[in-house]
Amino acid sequence: MKFISTVALYILFGISAYAQEMSYTISKQLWPDVLGNHRAVISVGKNTDAAEVKIEWRRRDWDADQKAIIITDEKGNKIDNIYRIHINSEEGHFVFQPTGGAGKYFVYYYAWSGRKGNGGFSGNYLKKEKEPNEDWVEKNNLTTSKLKLEQAKVIEIQSRTAFDSFFPMEIVAKKSEVENLVKKSASPYLVFPEDRKFPIKMFDDIPYKWVTKGSSALFTGTAQRNEYYVFQLGVFALVQDLENIKIEYIKSPFSATCFNTEGYDSKGDFFTKIVNVKKGKVQPLWIGLDIPKDAKPGLKEFQVKVKPENAPAKIINVKINVTNEVLANRGDDESWRHSRLRWLNSKLGINDDVVKPYRSLEVTGQKISTSSGQVTLKQDGLPSEIMANGNSLLAGPLTFNILMDNQAVTFSRHDFRFLKKEPGKVTWESTMLSDKLKLTCRASMEADGYLRYKISVAPLHDTKLDDIRLQVPVKKELARYFMGMGLPGSKCPDNYDWKWKGPQDSYWIGDVDAGLFCEMRGASYSGPLLNLYHPAAPPAWYNNNLGGFNVSEKDNVVNTQTYSGTRTMKAGETLDFEFAMLITPVKPLDTKSQFVNRYYHNGNQPEPPLSILESGVKIINVHHANLINPYINYPFGSVDSIKRFVSDWHKRGVKTKIYYTIRELSNQATELWALRSLGTEVLADGNGGGYTWLREHLGSNYNAQWFTPINGMEACDAAVLTSGESRWYNYYVEGLRWMIRNTDLDGLYLDDVSFDRDLLKRVRKVMDMVKPGCILDLHSNTGFSRGPATQYMEFFPYINKLWFGESFQYDKMPPENWLVEVSGIPYGLMGDMLHAGGNPWRGMVYGMTVRYPWFTEGVNCDPREIWKVWDSFGIADAKMVGYWEEQTPVRTSDPGVLATAYIKDDKLLIAVASWNKNATAVKLNIDWKKIGWEPQEIMICPAIENFQSARTLGLKDAIEIDPTKGYLLIINKIVH
Template sequence: MKLISIFFLNIFFSISLYAQEISHSVSKQLWPDVLGNHRAVILVGQNVDAAEVKIEWRRKDWDADQKAIVITDEKGNKIDNIYRINITREEGQFVFQPLNGAGKYYVYYYAWSGSKNIGGFSGDYLKREKAPNNEWLTKNELTSDKTKLVQAKVLEIQARTAFDSFFPMEVVAKQVEVERLIKKSAASYLVFPEDRKFPIKMFDDIPYKWISKGTSALFAGTAQRNEYYVFQLGVFAGKQNLKNVKIEYINSPFPATCFNTEGYSTKGDFFTKIVDVKKGKVQPFWIGLDIPLDAKPGLKEFQVRVKPENASASIIRVKINVTKDVLANRGDDETWRHSRLRWLNSKLGINDDVVKPYQNLKVQDQKITASSAEVVLKKDGLPASIVANGNPLLAAPLAFNILVNNQLLAFSSHDFKYATREAGKVSWESISFNDKLKLVCKASMEADGYLRYKISVNPLQDTKLDDINLQIPVKQELAKYFMGMGLPGSKCPGDYDWKWKGPQDSFWLGDVEAGLFCELRGSSYSGPLLNLYHPAPPKAWYNNNLGGFNIAADGNVLNTRTYCGPRSIKKGEALEFEFAMLITPVKPLDTKGQFANRYYHDGSHPEPPKDILESGVKIINVHHANQINPYINYPFGSVDSIKRFVSTWHKRGVKTKIYYTIRELSNQATELWALRSLSNEILADGNGGGYTWLREHLGSNYNAQWFTPINGTEACDAAILTSGESRWYNYYVEGLKWMIKKTDMDGLYLDDVSFDRDLLKRVRKVMDMVKPGCVIDLHSNTGFSKGPATQYMEFFPYINKLWFGESFQYDKMLPENWLVEVSGIPYGLMGDMLHAGGNPWRGMVYGMTVRYPWFTEGVNCDPREIWKVWDAFGIADAKMIGYWQKETPVHTSDPGVLATAYLKEDKILIAIASWNKDITEIKLNIDWKKIGWKPEDRILCPAIENFQPAKNLGLNDTIKVDPIKGYLLIINKKK
């Protein structure tokens, strides 16, 4: 990005290089951005009342005649009288009234009104200017065909900044020029070789540069050893539609690939793409050459064959001069080289290796043992038993039931076998038969306790089914809590029915000691169900809304049943049912890390105050939309500022992480044009609109997302939506590796991401490979996810901390909701609060505070006073025993006031919080035998600003607790 900016600023562009007179440049001085990013500089040579000008602006927008023309003098004074003669996208011809007679004037043609705010752009182009004054029209006889006026001279066309410039690849060729070019050629299409410095940006037009230069059958370039060298071929379908254009290489001295026609998927599978080009359209083909470190210097020649299925092939000769120089990092350190396009086809991290902290899977007969889970399989491939953290979870085996005529079908023949046995993943297959159906079960278990199933139902004859359902019977004693399928985290109901609706596709059932997450899969998108990704429910389970879910308690068993309802299937038509399960907790609870590794997180101002170390902050999150990390999901142009920031705080013993995800991509991405050439593989389709830069350069077929002006700069970050799972995942993994190596950063802050657990596993593997000890924390908004703990649970084995809380109503949430949906404790994680500062009293029951300096207007959320109590007590070394645990030694006399104990050898910190509506008088009930020592007779109630006043309490005193509030109390061991 930086090199290209310098290139634009230091070289005076002139289309006269291509046989035209109008010069293009970047203005040396900024003008108000509401005037638009483009203007023509014109000179009026005489003192006249009316001057005519004709500007060949060669614009991309088809509604140029509907936009306002704004003309000012050199001082910025606006001219009112403008008489339009002819306004098209190719040229503008009009008469105006010079305010000061002879001199320079500026013609702006993309003026807009609106506002630029953090998170969004609101505005539109100004409509046509008001009609000129009739007296001026009459005086200058402008309506007369015989009128002769002084002609103003067009000096140049200017862009406000280099990033705004259209030159040279977005300066549009006129229609007559295009027709002339097509007519001159006998071929049905034309090929334009193009250097990587000039990405092909227009797909509906060709640039004037191609008109002036003409076609060529030669591409020549210079590369270095160890460089991944990239160039383009622009195919213009001038006379006909082109079908299935292939790119082939003849005698290439280096491995070559065309990113538009082939690649590797996110799972590492090779694929090819059919690329059609409609008549009148341009299709760029980006080609990469893998030049090795030991390449012999000299001129290398080969040919590229462009071969449409329905037209003759074109041969392009390629000459690459390989110099003696060796390029570091394949060229990835300089984005303009586009060498990182090869990251799109990366297979980094795609393997079945074990990811820390998990151990190798052990297989004995049909028992598979993971670090904290054990599964015994039946012959049909389903679990006969599941042991979570040493606790048998199932009351009976899982069942995949098929009913015909209200009778359960039996399958007497089974063929069970293991397909693969890797350290981090074991897979198996089972085939079952009866006279009507053949079932094929393919499944796997991973080292973190994650199971994935795909069951194919293959009819051997036309069959009418009453139902197909999945039943998971759980021991009632462990089925304390439930979340998902329309319910927030809550006590598990004994009777519940749900039909497919809303962004919900999964549930969790269990207790802190043991639980099971289940996701019903099979829809087109299987990542977290965010506000931007609401796919249809899984087709097989949904069954046109005949399917659903229910819970039923029966004695000591609580059974969940996911069903599809009645349907008819014909012989040869297979139905595929997919589901995945995760056994919880996924890891031991790290309370020491929770209390020791405190976060500083301020999106707009990532630089903490100098005294932050006194507060015990150990991790800083650098959000996007600031001067250190300005562009959303594209940190590569800011590597220097990030590296400096990381280095500064490493010297002070503080880790630094950055915001970097996938769901949307900044318009500042160098590879934006190459990605656009891939159709909607990576960048989602949409209705366009949004920030003016997007409208002027992308035009259409994009989905505008995040927008923010970057404080202290002229830059704006205007993102567009990505398409979900795509090769951008591969790029993301490689990009993370590069960023860690270049900046020494310590991990990621993930903010409502759209990718799946497979990618997160790759991310964790890369972090462990490059810099062990990297940290990942995950944020979500319940308004988007409708239960983020459910939607993201498959991530939990590979992240360190939760920050679920945006839109959470902490004062209204029941304890079960706090425990299950917010705290992360049942899954082996802990979290921080967010919305409106959370509730500090209730938060401490779950070991949570807000992050510093998180604030909300009118609410003091500063956690540092509580942190002081933590440090004085030494909470990081204490044993946390919550009210939800059987062995808890502390209760209160009122069930609406809950207590959590933080126990040390010589003292205990007790957090109490009320869920009652009224003031409650309580006493502490403490089992000192469980604690193992005798207490002093007094309770210390330290003063904590905005939390509690200091109090003197006796061990058996009554304590008044206000609604939604509580206390932090300390009792010391008797000496």
């Protein structure tokens, strides 16, 4: 595919003339990518021992002279002798020995060595080629200043693929050409209007196109009715820094915005941005025009004023020809239009509506009730009572104590008032005064039982504080388990001390029927503290490592205390202490969904065999990095393949979900260049590097992340890190709505996400809005004892299923860890096992298997044999009663061997697993009154491949159980 001829170039872009005629093309045949993504095609007219060539390659890389030059003939034979005369980013001037005789030669100048693999790229550009043979150099007098050699002709510059191409916006203007611009201009800066088809990609250089075309005060474009039309203004600071550029629209017939200077953040609040441009740098300004559906066709003219704070304004005349055609979906169906940029300012899902399955909040006096719990507030705004699942959790009221002279400060005045009472959210405020301090408590409770607090401490004069403490006293009988603040899921300790380290900022305490999650907030980032996001601790609580956390037990009360240590505050200062709580369980346990909605999950091969239908698979997760969903967190580039896949499996009664999150973004994203123009708002800063495409096009100031060569595709997926909370959240929510509408997806697979609960809540609202019944399952890759359950617990009200466990050591984990950190049961959720196939015997105690066809080398992970037992027994309609429940009807004779019963009217399935270090002989103790049957005598051990052999046992028989293993036993009700 040839990009363009020189003549066509002039016509299409209005370029008057090239200093050197150059054709930029895409190669018709792929060459080995280790030779680099760019080459010059040159021609030698006759047989000669030495040919001279000068290539005006106009490169972006400043270290062009340090990279190797590789020359081959048409057959691919490498040329050994290359003599460099002058190499820089503007041009390459050298002599080579054309051993293939007259004909074409290829000059590669971005060759590299290394490895491309799933998940990562390791490699670097080749250093300068070896020195040429001295005899050849001397023979051809190459060291003289006046060479008289055969001149090779540059035919064209080729890119390996269209995606690799630099043309036209990365063909760099020479230094002399830029200097000439500066001399000719009477202004300290220039503005270059640019069409959306040609995103401005360079910020340290200007494209040669701008040199030849020149600056302009006019932009013309053609739009359709109902289109969100986008164009660019490239601001080039010629001779000075430009400060605080403002954009104004004069007599615009359309609503307009500049995404670089203003917008709406992820909470829906309007903000403005300061845009500065350093001398010699380029700042793209992306402008969106909202053209209504009922706009009258015709030419629309208005002006855009570009006004730096320290330089004269420039007026750009804009002429938009609005045609009579009406564009569907604002243009969002065609990514090249960049209409989706308006998604950055979306407020979709930002409201206080109630989200299913929760009911509206009810306020009676100072008591707030919801589906999952009830909170009674004191005058200071803190809970005096928390009811969870009908259980009174607290042994006393929550206290926020400030200590001075080793005594808690007493406040003489408490002003409490509700600020807002919406069905989905109630907010309140309390003000407290003493002779030394003023406290303001602002708090809210949401319909899912989530409470958020911000307590502001303001001294009335300079004051030394001994400590500030948040105390949560829990009844000992309900403080059975604990997790967080450095501890894995475990029995609740009687005494425990912890200092800030992590990623840890939260804990959960409670039992299966009632619990409380508490997170200390106030850091710059409050999402899950996992993987790529390890921010500093909340400064008010941390207090330069004087703060910490402890657990203590006394008089049947377990007290959790977060303290901040001694400090001095000055009059006029304000210190904010933030924390959030969630009442658990967040919803009733849905065991039927767990046993019916089985997952097929195979990362690189998402297309399942039809045999999964026989196994009862109901949901397919499509990961990224495959032919269906190739690009990480950017499914818009593969809509057709996703839509076909979803449709095919819907016809078979199987739902489909895809991997789509935010933490990284593929280099294949159409909007990548617009996002780059926003600085670090969306794309995180970093040291660059990574895959060669990133180095060649992004240059620097990015953080290279996941890399995948897509099997069956030439394109590679090279991701960069996003910055955390930003307007990309808004884009994500709108993008999800668009994807579900256009592909009929059934939900998302969330893999170690970095966004916060507010965004997840928006996601759930959007899914319910577009397609009720969508499913969210959550995976974390955090290693054993690193706390994924606490880090993600604020998500749990809106999640359908968990998939924690990557690198979990299932055979070493005590039952408390299984229950609290893996199963999800105390929170009203259930999960699947992961690492190395989990432990199938212990897993069944918690209703868990692995996903099919999850495979680990040397380990049989296939769950289908267990699923057959599920189906023959009818487990979906059984009542699950685990060992953790006081009313469990089945126990064993050994406390190290645990049992869970699945009860039906006429059948009983018992999952038994051992946590003992040695083989153990146990008997089952069954409370038949709780079962509701007459005592039975026989139990069946069904044959399950790689799990157990078939046999029949008497109920009084001892069962020998090996360490880490167990049995599934069935008792059929026999009516005499």
